[in-house]
Amino acid sequence: MKPVLLLAALASFGVTAYAFDPASSWSEHCAKCHGKDGRGETKTGKKLGIKDYTDAKLQAEFTDKEAVEAIKEGVADNKGKIHMKPIAGLSDEEIKGLVTYFRSLKK
Template sequence: MNRIVASLAICLAVAVAAPARAAEDGKALFAQKCASCHGPDGKGQTPMGKKLGAKDLTHEDKEPLDEIVKDIENGKPPKMLAYKGKLTPEQIKAVATYIKGGLK
């Protein structure tokens, strides 16, 4: 009985920690791959972002998650690189979730 309770407690802890870890991964990936153009705040006001006309991502919370995922996967040629094949689907979803969550 104690083993069952302990196993359930571990499963619950992992399930609760997974979304937090995904959010941290999304934030870290955004900082690595996106912030040079979109800026750490997502407003696109970096020198490169201004030059390329980077999209202000601070209002993406209203966009469907699957649309944000598609934009990251396919890019916005010729300005934004496509990340399909460069990031895993899980990483792309983590970045999209971070953006949709208001970059928080």
């Protein structure tokens, strides 16, 4: 292979390897609680009493900034009981993508 072709092949591989796919990140990090569709109808979701986040009214109750904070810092009630643990290992870009994805679950 000519060096220039090799470089092109490496570059395109790099792009695929780093492309962030919010749907699969959602499945990996969020769906076990929130459900694939965001309704929270999973075993863990039911145990934690997670609400149906496809509800537009519920989605209107928090800003994108608060959603980012929820993912980064977790959600606790005013007694300090943890509802949602911070999700580790996500970059700011990924978190932004997940918030957009979370919003897209709204019906």
